[in-house]
Amino acid sequence: xxxxxxxxxxxxxxxxxxxxxxxxxxxxxxxxxxxxxxxxxxxxxxxxxxxxxxxxxxxxxxxxxxxxxxxxxxxxxxxxxxxxxxx
Numbered sequence: 001x002x003x004x005x006x007x008x009x010x011x012x013x014x015x016x017x018x019x020x021x022x023x024x025x026x027x028x029x030x031x032x033x034x035x036x037x038x039x040x041x042x043x044x045x046x047x048x049x050x051x052x053x054x055x056x057x058x059x060x061x062x063x064x065x066x067x068x069x070x071x072x073x074x075x076x077x078x079x080x081x082x083x084x085x086x087x
Contacts, residue, residue, distance in 0.1 A: 039081035
């Protein structure tokens with residue numbers, strides 16, 4: 001059985017949800033999930049990406065909106081990791 005690629009999965013989800021001209025940097029989202037998993041807890045990964053995506057959508061949903069939301073949450077992950085190390 002052949003598994004679907006991540007890019008094909010994203011395209012399938014976008015089509016299913018009626019998101020025409022949807023573009024996302026898959027690696028950027030995966031990196032954010034990894035940051036959350038390592039700085040907060042593993043279970044934070046999907047929640048973190050969902051909230052960042054929601055914020056990007058509320059801001060307008062452009063590529064820049066996505067990047068800004070991801071950058072803000074990644075910075076938060078760094079701060080949480082630093083605070084955890086200090087404790």
